[in-house]
Amino acid sequence: MMPQFLPGATIGVMGGGQLGRMFAMAARRMGYRVHVFTPEENSPAGQLADATTTASYADEEAVGRFARQLDVLTFEFENIPAQTIDWCAALCVVRPAGAILNTAQNRLREKTFLSEGNLPVASFRAVRSAAELAAALDQIGRPAILKSASFGYDGKGQRRIFAQENVDEIWAARPGDELILERAVDFEKEVSVLVARGADGSSSTFPVCENVHRHHILDVTSVPAKIEPAVEKNAALLARTIAEQLDLVGLLAVEMFLRSDGELLVNELAPRPHNSGHWSIEGCATSQFEQQVRAVCGLPLGATEILQPTAMANLLGDAWQNGEPHWARALGTPGVHLHLYGKREPRPGRKMGHLTATASSADAAVRKVLEARAALGDARS
Ligand SMILES: Nc1ncnc2c1ncn2[C@@H]1O[C@H](COP(=O)(O)OP(=O)(O)O)[C@@H](O)[C@H]1O
Ligand SMILES: [Mg+2]
Incomplete structure (x- = not known):
């Protein structure tokens, strides 16, 4: 039997950012204990965890003390040194495996892995x-x-x-x-697919997300993506195939370029929750964070059907340039939800939070979320 970790168990999270914060909320809601490891004081994830170890990833003693208190370790950030993960793997179950992070943290290794697996890349x-x-x-x-x-x-x-x-x-x-x-790919759209895979080899994809970047940073995600059913199917198949080839246990985001002829090229892999999956908290039967909990704990994967067309817009530090944003104004529209990550310093380009809007269509959801963001007084939207 593959190890299964039931509510009451302690899940460790490497990394202290917003992905760990939203993971901690999902895991604690389900009755797990969450212990975060991060070099950062007062981190977004640490604020919502049961316990935090604040230390360097190179501090073997601190890493060991942390890992000995865990049942299973997962990640919200992939740039963890291989050595740190090895120290942990000697003391607790690590999901996904360190080798997968090693592949995803280097673009050359990642692209080589994909092309050797006959997966389409630029x-x-x-x-x-x-x-x-x-x-x-x-x-x-x-x-x-x-x-x-x-x-x-x-x-x-x-x-x-x-x-x-x-x-x-x-x-x-x-x-x-x-x-x-x-x-440089001449793409029509950027899309992403999140896939979860359990220790028993079962896997489940989320609906394809359509992503618009601004200054190379994700700006808006909308779901369902406006793509042909055959492309939707192909994107899901690609994500599932990659998860299998990696022998993933956990959650993986696959970023792709869609060309005008319908061809998909894989751009990037992230073996963790992804910014383009935040919409799933409100818009999907199971959020990406709950799915990560289920996958790493060996529970059955949750249903991933879309509940309502949904759009997500990021809030960067730029939104603070004229002072505190007008939160109440943005929240006046039904179907608009606010997520803030507990970061004190709103630097330009820094991801501070996001807004989600649900509506009767993806277009209507995008309009609603952009109006809500504009209502904050955000000069960039
Ligand atoms: N080969 C490429 N062709 C066209 N656009 C690209 C290419 N690589 C990256 N980009 C653009 O830059 C963005 C960020 O690049 P990416 O490789 O995903 O790095 P990261 O997200 O880690 O910064 C992509 O989402 C895409 O908009
Ligand atoms: Mg990217």
Whole structure:
């Protein structure tokens, strides 16, 4: 029998951000104890956990003390050092496995894994020198995107390369040390699929999410996505196949590009809850966070049917530029919900919270959530 962890058990979470915060709410509602490990004081997740260990991921003693108190460990952040996960795996069950985080935390490993599994990705090359960059640009073509292989998020560590640019100048301003060059995909839409997989191999996908980014940061997600049924099916199949090939136990987000001919290309994997899945708290029979609890604890996976068309709009620190947003104004519309992550400092570009709106159609939900955000006095919306 695969280990099963029933309510009353202690779930550890590596990472202290908003994904861990919403996970903690779902897990505690179900009767679990949640213990967060994060280097950050007063973290969004720590504020809602039963216990927090505030220490460095490199502190073996603190990691050991933390892991010994757990039944099962999961993640809300994938950039956890492999060594830290190994220390934990010696002391408790770790789901998903460290090897999956290792694949997902490096774009070269991730893209190599996908292409070796015959999963569709944009052409890419590893780039270690100006000469390799020149050769890769010749092979892949322009426009292309040069990305740092690790530690990128919200478009950080990326640079788009246009037709005329000089290779030596690009190399001099390269966005990191270990680099990957990708063909810039001419996509019609960006979509994502969340898939959960249990220790028994059962899996379940969430409805496809349609995502609009602004300045490389997710801005608005709406569901159902306006795509052909065949694309919806194919996207779900891709996500399920990736989860199987990874031998995932837990939750995985798969970001994809949809081209105008209906072709899907996989962009990024995240073996944890995802910003594009936040709509599921209000819009889906089971939220992505409850599904993560179920998957890592060995419980049956929850139903994932959409309850109502739903849209989610992120609230970045920019919304605070003229002072505290007008919360009451945004909440006057029926079907609008507010989520704030307990972050004190509203820096520009920092994810501070999100709004969700449910409505009779995805378009109506998007209109409603954007109106609600505009009502906050957010200059960006
Ligand atoms: N190969 C690509 N072609 C076209 N657009 C891309 C490509 N790679 C990234 N982008 C754009 O940049 C955004 C962020 O890139 P991504 O690789 O998902 O990194 P991260 O989300 O970690 O910052 C994507 O959602 C997409 O809008
Ligand atoms: Mg991304």
